[in-house]
Amino acid sequence: MGIGNVSERRLAPPQVGVSVVILALGEDSTGRSRLWLPLVRRVRQPFLGAWALPGGGLTANRSLEQSAYAALESTTTLHPRYLEQLYTFGDLGRSHGGLPMVSIVYWALVGTAEAKDFVEADNVRWFPENDLPELAFDHKAIIDYALWRLRTRIAYPDVAARLVGETFTLSQLHDVVEAVTGEPVDLANFRRRILASGELEDTGVKQxxxxxxxxxxxxxxxxxxxxxxxYDWLKADEGRTDGEHPDTTGTIPGPDPPPASVDDDPMSALAR
Amino acid sequence: MGIGNVSERRLAPPQVGVSVVILALGEDSTGRSRLWLPLVRRVRQPFLGAWALPGGGLTANRSLEQSAYAALESTTTLHPRYLEQLYTFGDLGRSHGGLPMVSIVYWALVGTAEAKDFVEADNVRWFPENDLPELAFDHKAIIDYALWRLRTRIAYPDVAARLVGETFTLSQLHDVVEAVTGEPVDLANFRRRILASGELEDTGVKQxxxxxxxxxxxxxxxxxxxxxxxYDWLKADEGRTDGEHPDTTGTIPGPDPPPASVDDDPMSALAR
DNA sequence: TCAAAAGTGTTCAGCATACACCCATGT
DNA sequence: ACATGGGTGTATGCTGAACACTTTTGA
Incomplete structure (x- = not known):
């Protein structure tokens, strides 16, 4: 049923890589606050010379998240304040008629780059979200999806806070939210809602x-x-005295469940 | 730094598979409504004889979602009403010191199995969520995560509706929500909230x-x-006249952007 | 004392909760 | 008539939206 003969198949094991959509605040030429992201120029076919998301293949002794961090560090020295798995893309349109090309995509937020701490090498450049170049593969769509995720989450204090610096005023945070959503947000209500979350701490400093x-x-x-x-969730779960779901009301401690994360062999998981 | 020599490395390309957590409603021995899920018995090392999530490797000309459907069909003929990517697991604990073992996990909801339409072969069996056997790999943790996702989403009409049959009464839907959360839910308010969502249609039939x-x-x-x-989201986006984000207010149609999903080569995306 | 941004108070509408109540049905 | 679950009404409280208002500062 598959296209391609056996030798081709052998030469083409599953193509799996990790890519990262890295987002930071910056200003466009008119001084308006915009989201920027770094792209890398491709040095191989296909799409030679086109811009693409930073990424790389899986390497030994590196988790998916660590691979994402590696991709991050290849384009910016800014410390990521937020890194989360976005989605794993693997539809047929991405493959060459053989095994699907799988991209495990993370998205990251890094603090406002006031120091312009960019790795502005020949093959790495930052672009404003509203003025992207022609992109390789389906990376434009992936970026759009990441931006959508950001816009639907920006209302949460943690997401907004991680787009600004270590410390910030409520006005700055408010400006970020308005810049990302493009919508005006009532400052008075924003202030109350954010403070009520209990996730902000007054440093005592005035600015x-x-x-x-x-x-x-x-x-x-x-x-x-x-x-x-x-993984965060599982870690919290392991802290309990039994293996039950957090929502259940069972209180009788049982023996410790086996460690949550052990070896896996998904290729042979299906018994036939 | 890595464990394993070159020949081992060559024999072990990235191990990538798709697994599915399939959830359906059923009754336990006391008649109480419970979530059930099918597991398959492993016929290979490691964890030979242990139960594991249905799954399989990637095959040519099959998208990730199609692989998930294939795994589904291997354990039940029930038609899935809901299938969504859950998470991609690939931490170091799952590997054998070499390339990470990656499992792209989907979760599925299938209608109440009143017909006991189960494939109860020797190597496939359904288990109630509260009485699972010893599981291979970290599959117990993955199931717990899927159950958590279900419990946090069960309040949405679409998720609850897809756990029951094609048609249902509000009482039945209400019972499902209570069974999944384990919490009592005020029926009167549940009724109003669900109907207010506008996602339910009165068939005119009485039962x-x-x-x-x-x-x-x-x-x-x-x-x-x-x-x-x-992909649903991108499809909606492609329907627009320009490539802009849905939230932007730009109205000037530009030339059509290139197709969103084209070939990919994530392994070489990073230019060095 | 004035402008400008920080920060507070006050009203209103919407929505979830709790729970009392009425309705339709077979026995 | 009555028991049983289907379905509605209503008071209460919380939360976010809208916007008027007061406070603090430097010039």
């Missing part, structure tokens, strides 16, 4: 930007388990 | 279960874009 009242400077402090990462 | 007033029978009708699947 002035103009000839007017100085603003309180806040710091983000992680709330209990807002993570969507299953 | 009686006891010696009392018959209940209205409803059918689920998909609302506009509640999908978390990026």
């Amino acid at each position: 002035r930007v103009g000839n007017h009242r100085p603003a309180a400077v806040y710091r983000y402090v992680a709330a209990a388990s807002t993570s969507w990462n299953p | 009686r279960v006891g010696n009392h007033r018959p209940a209205a029978v409803y059918r689920y009708v998909a609302a506009a874009s509640t999908s978390w699947n990026p």
Whole structure:
């Protein structure tokens, strides 16, 4: 049924890679706040010379997340404040008629790049989200999806906070949210909602930007388990005395379940 | 740094597979409504004889989602009403010191199996969620994660509706939600909230279960874009006249962007 | 004292909760 | 008539939206 003969098949094991959509705030030529992201220029066919998401193949002794970090470090020295698995792409349109080409895509938020701490090499350049070049593969679609995820999550304090610096005023945070959504947000209500989340801590420092009242400077402090990462979730689960679901009301401690993460061999998991 | 010599490395290309957590409603021995899921018995080392999630390797001309459907069909002839990518697992604990073992996991909801339409072969068996056998690899943790996802989403009408049959009464839907969460839910408010979503359609049929007033029978009708699947999302995006983000207000149609999904070569995406 | 941004108060609408109540049906 | 589950009404409280208002600062 498959296209390609046996020798081709042998030469083409599953093509699996990790890519990262890295997002940071910056200003466009008019001074308006925009999302920027680094792209790398391809030095091989196909799409030679086109721009693409940073990424790489899987390597030994490196988890998927570590591979994502490696891709991050290849394009920026900014410390990522947020890294989350986005989606794994593997539809038929990406393959060459053989095994599917699989891209495990992460998205990352890095702090505002006021220091322009960019690796502006020949083959790496930052682009504003609204003025992207022609992109290789389906990377344009992947970026659009990552931007959509950001826009649907920007209302959460942790996401917004990680797009600005270590510390920030509520006005700065508010500006970020408005820049990302493109919609005006009532500052008074924003302030109350964010503070009510309990995820911001007043540093006691005041900061002035103009000839007017100085603003309180806040710091983000992680709330209990807002993570969507299953590993974080599993880790929390392991802390319990039994293997039951957090929502169940069972309280009788049982023997410890086996370690959650052990070896796997998914290729042979299906008994036939 | 890596363990294993070159020949081992050559014999072990990236191990990538697709697994599925398939969930259906059934009753336990006491008649209580429970979630059941099918497992397959391993016929190979490691974990020979242990139970594991249905799954398989990637094959030519089959997308990830199609591989998930294939795994589904190997254990049940029930038609899946819901199939969504859950997460891609690939931490170091799953590998044997070499390339990471990657499992792209989907979760599926199938209708209540009143017909016991189970493939109860020797190597396939359904288990209630609260009485699972010893599981291979980290599959117990993956199942726990899928159950958590279900419990956090069960409040949405589409998820609950897809756990019951094609048509159902509001009481039946309500029972499902209570069975999954384990919490009592006020029926009157549940009814209003669900109907207010506009995702249920009255079939006009009435159904009686006891010696009392018959209940209205409803059918689920998909609302506009509640999908978390990026491909659904991208498809909607392609319907637009330009390549801009749905939230932007730009209205000037430009030339059609190139097709969103084309070939990919993630292994060489990183230019060095 | 004025402008400008920081920060607070107040009203209103919507929606979920809790729970009392009425309705339809077979025995 | 009555038991049983289907279905509705209603008071209460919380939360976000809208927007008027007060406070703090430098010039």
